[in-house]
Amino acid sequence: MTKSRVFALDTWFYNSLGSYPLEAKCEMLSQLGYDGVNITLWSEQSWADVPAIAGVRDRYGIDVTGVYTSIENDHDSAGIRRTHELLNSVPAGTIVDLAVLGSTEAARNSDRAGDARIADVLAGILPVAEERGVIISLYHHVDTWLERLDDALRLCNMVDHPSLRLTFSTHHWYVTDGRNPRKSLSDIAPRMSSANFCGSRRVPNDTGTDATIELIDQGELDNFHMLGLLKSTGFDGPVGLQGFSMGGDVYAKLRHSITAFRDIEARVDAHPAWFDFRPDPIPSAREEKTV
Secondary structure, eight states, X not given: OOOOOEEEEGGGGEETTEEOXXXXXXXXXXXHTOOEEEEEOOSHHHHTTGGGGGGHHHHHSOEEEEEEEEESSTTOHHXXXXXXXXXXXXXXXXXXXXXXXXXXXXXXXXXXXXXXXXXXXXXXXXXXXXHHXXXXXXXXXXXXXXXXXXXXXXXXXXXXXXXXXXXXXXXXXXXXXXXXXXXXXHHHGGXXXXXXXXXXXXXXXXXXXXXXXXXXTSSXXXXXXXXXXXXXXXXXXXXXXXXXXXOSOHHHXXXXXXXXXXXXXXXXXXXXXXXXXOSOOOOOTTTOOOO
């Protein structure tokens, strides 16, 4: 089995006191054996790093695997313009993760009535992506219009453009769905550009969602099972490790995480029968029967 190209989302590097500079992020990840970094554009400081993206490979020996950005809705002219500029700035092969927070025609999250307006936005930027050799990857994100994995797949199928893909996030899938991952991953496999993983459990937490973000080998979500299912689809794209809101000693946590990931990956390769679960989950207290 070919080892995955592993990147870290730079969400690891933000905490309540501030954030690490791009240089430190890249140096740490290169030293720890990561193949790349995903840069999150959510502040003016992070947007100021965009001109440096093209030089990251030569300077640090890792790729900018992806860049995350968002648009508010189909009327967000500033966000759409910035996305155009980003597509013209990043190197060929870069994945631009695009979260769509709303659509002016949608009455609620996941509302299909919003599809046509967002499809029009995508139709305006996809030719730029195709010309530049960049992938636009729809990023399903809890508490946004494009919230569910099914929403991203539906829009990909509707637009059906070779430069439009989707990103699979275990965290956002777990929060909004969390059932039948074999079917979910099989359905999206032809459209998937990348995936990202974290440990997770369904409890109130500091992320503002209904599930935690934890180290990949912690929490209730079984990432051995999830990675096995992902690889069984034939997916060979980059795999990211998510660290949003963890804080603490980021270097130590990133070191632990890549070691844990490689261990999980090796077990998936050595024991493929182990992740082939049977439909026998823990029953809820209401469903439990006395035996």
